Amino acid sequence: MSTKPGASRLGPSSIPARAGIGLRADHYDAVLETLPPVGWLEVHSENYFGAGGKPLDYLERIRAHYALSLHGVGLSIGSTDPLNQRHLAKLKGLIQRFEPTLVSEHLSWSSVGGRYLNDLLPLPYTEDALDHFSKRVVQVQDALGRQILIENPSSYLQYAASAIPEWEFLTVLAERSGCGVLLDVNNIYVSARNHGFDASAYLRAIPRHLVREIHLAGFTVNRFAGSEILIDTHSRPVDPAVWVLYRQAVARFGAIPALVEWDTDLPELAVLVAEAEHADAILEECHVQAA
Amino acid sequence: MSRLRELQLGFAAAVLDGRSGDFDHQILARGLSGDRRLQVYRNNVALNLHGALAAVYPVVRRLVGEKFFQYAAAQYRIHHPSHSGDLHVFGEHFPYFLETFESVAHLAYLPDVARLEWLYHDVADAARHPALDLAALAEVPAERQGELQFQLHPAARLLKSAFPILHIWQINQDDDAGDASVDLSEGGIQLLIIRRNNLEIEFWPLENGEFTLLQALADQQDFATACERAMAAQPTLDLPACFSRHVMHGALVSFHSLRA
Numbered sequence: 287m288s289t290k291p292g293a294s295r296l297g298p299s300s301i302p303a304r305a306g307i308g309l310r311a312d313h314y315d316a317v318l319e320t321l322p323p324v325g326w327l328e329v330h331s332e333n334y335f336g337a338g339g340k341p342l343d344y345l346e347r348i349r350a351h352y353a354l355s356l357h358g359v360g361l362s363i364g365s366t367d368p369l370n371q372r373h374l375a376k377l378k379g380l381i382q383r384f385e386p387t388l389v390s391e392h393l394s395w396s397s398v399g400g401r402y403l404n405d406l407l408p409l410p411y412t413e414d415a416l417d418h419f420s421k422r423v424v425q426v427q428d429a430l431g432r433q434i435l436i437e438n439p440s441s442y443l444q445y446a447a448s449a450i451p452e453w454e455f456l457t458v459l460a461e462r463s464g465c466g467v468l469l470d471v472n473n474i475y476v477s478a479r480n481h482g483f484d485a486s487a488y489l490r491a492i493p494r495h496l497v498r499e500i501h502l503a504g505f506t507v508n509r510f511a512g513s514e515i516l517i518d519t520h521s522r523p524v525d526p527a528v529w530v531l532y533r534q535a536v537a538r539f540g541a542i543p544a545l546v547e548w549d550t551d552l553p554e555l556a557v558l559v560a561e562a563e564h565a566d567a568i569l570e571e572c573h574v575q576a577a
Numbered sequence: 578m579s580r581l582r583e584l585q586l587g588f589a590a591a592v593l594d595g596r597s598g599d600f601d602h603q604i605l606a607r608g609l610s611g612d613r614r615l616q617v618y619r620n621n622v623a624l625n626l627h628g629a630l631a632a633v634y635p636v637v638r639r640l641v642g643e644k645f646f647q648y649a650a651a652q653y654r655i656h657h658p659s660h661s662g663d664l665h666v667f668g669e670h671f672p673y674f675l676e677t678f679e680s681v682a683h684l685a686y687l688p689d690v691a692r693l694e695w696l697y698h699d700v701a702d703a704a705r706h707p708a709l710d711l712a713a714l715a716e717v718p719a720e721r722q723g724e725l726q727f728q729l730h731p732a733a734r735l736l737k738s739a740f741p742i743l744h745i746w747q748i749n750q751d752d753d754a755g756d757a758s759v760d761l762s763e764g765g766i767q768l769l770i771i772r773r774n775n776l777e778i779e780f781w782p783l784e785n786g787e788f789t790l791l792q793a794l795a796d797q798q799d800f801a802t803a804c805e806r807a808m809a810a811q812p813t814l815d816l817p818a819c820f821s822r823h824v825m826h827g828a829l830v831s832f833h834s835l836r837a
Contacts, residue, residue, distance in 0.1 A: 332662060332663045332664065332665070333665075335663045335665065336665070336701075336702025336703070337702065337703055337704035337731065338702060338703055338704040338705045338731075338732070339701050339702035339703065339732075339772065339776060340701065340702075340776050341702060342702070343776060358662075359662070360661070360662020360663055360664075361662060362662055365585065366579060366581055366582035366585055370661075370662060373661070373662050373663065376663075395585060396662060397662065398582070398585040398586055398588075398589050399586060399589060400660060401589060401593060401658040401659065401660070402658070402659040402660060402661060402662060403589065403592060403593065403618070403622045403659070404622065404625045404626060404629075404659050404662070404664055404667075405618060405621045405622050405625055407585075407588065407618065409581075410580075410581065410584055412580070412581075414579060414580055414581050415581050418579075418581055442614050442617040442618065443604045443605070443611065443614035443615070443617075443618075444604070444605045444607070445584070445603055445604060445605070446602070446603050446604065446605055447580070447584070447603065481607065482607065508617075510609070510613065513608045513609050515609060515614075515617060517617065
């Protein structure tokens with residue numbers, strides 16, 4: 287038996303219960319040159335939908351060293367349009383090629399009537415929407431032949447029609463569809479501040495066994511006429527209040543992989559690595575306390 | 578129509594088309610009005626789509642300035658809404674849009690500069706392909722060569738412009754230290770844009786006959802027809818040298834016989 291020349295060498299097949307970082311194009315060379323001591327890497331699936339070129343080439347080389355998670359932002363699972371089969375097929379191809387440990391998408395929609403808004407838009411939390419979203423997750427999982435994780439989004443509005451709290455919607459969704467939960471504690475904090483609910487109570491309402499991954503990121507505060515709204519910009523360090531919430535999440539959910547995300551005003555790689563080390567330190571501390 | 582679909586269509590009309598109607602009645606106000614909350618999503622959508630366009634068209638952006646580029650991007654997404662969850666394909670129709678956009682009608686070269694930027698972006702993530710199988714080509718009997726069809730590398734594109742767009746592109750790169758101006762009367766250009774195996778992208782200015790040959794092959798004309806067209810376009814063309822250059826340098830990567 288011979289190995290096909292140029293066949294990809296895949297690195298670790300499982301993600302450790304440690305912090306990882308979001309891999310962005312500006313850091314490709316720095317990651318390959320320094321191989322930073324982070325537990326794993328996550329990429330946006332859509333950035334690798336091309337047929338070839340630098341993104342796939344780098345990902346192949348980097349995957350040889352790190353376990354991987356594919357995080358989608360464009361599948362528009364909550365849309366009432368038919369599922370985008372082309373998008374799904376590309377995602378499936380990526381999964382086959384890179385064998386990620388985790389594959390995730392969002393509790394949101396981003397297209398209707400064939401038009402894409404290319405943003406993570408809020409769903410009304412109703413029985414209808416829950417039924418629709420659960421069926422769509424089952425469809426996606428069947429097409430991909432694997433479990434996916436669904437992430438709670440940051441939101442800037444609530445619908446009058448919503449009758450179910452988001453934590454309950456997410457829990458029932460996971461139980462019905464068999465998906466896992468990607469809990470973004472920054473998004474919980476942002477939405478809690480924007481809508482006036484208790485972020486810690488949100489954590490306590492999510493059953494322990496459903497959570498497979500945690501996200502951490504930075505937000506910005508916009509103020510208008512005496513009111514403020516928090517925007518999930520991924521442009522800053524993790525906020526101290528979000529670190530507090532992360533400690534609570536670790537205490538509740540135990541040692542699970544956490545990811546530091548940064549997309550806008552991307553700093554040097556070392557800054558992300560330091561954030562990941564901070565997350566690891568919290569994880570270790572909580573475990574020492576538990577032991 | 579389901580209530581969920583009705584809500585999504587209402588949301589899209591309010592955010593994409595500015596037709597809010599009474600959609601903000603469906604949103605809890607809590608300190609900020611429903612419309613102010615929708616404005617956050619309008620901003621996010623605009624930022625994401627503008628960012629996708631700016632990433633593909635840095636030279637156009639530099640030529641028209643950031644403020645005007647934002648305006649053009651906003652107009653573009655009204656006329657050519659995004660149809661994919663993959664933002665990399667969003668800018669595909671921008672060159673065509675610029676051609677019909679009256680505010681830039683005085684910048685006649687701008688659509689072709691945009692075409693060059695789109696092709697640069699397009700070849701960047703095109704597929705790899707091994708080099709042409711020379712041994713197999715050598716086995717084709719001479720009398721059958723004329724009926725062969727050749728294929729361009731998946732990461733190769735041809736572009737012809739009446740303007741010196743390569744020169745314009747070059748002096749608008751961040752690291753350019755040359756002249757800051759281009760004389761439009763220096764004339765047009767015929768280009769092959771190709772991503773090499775080392776993943777670097779190259780521009781090859783072509784003579785008339787070369788360009789005609791490759792264009793005919795790209796249009797799936799057989800080799801005999803392509804050669805005739807190339808010689809008609811440039812009677813002085815050294816056809817064998819031209820053909821072998823594009824085979825050896827990887828622009829032509831495969832062939833098949835129509836009759837086989």
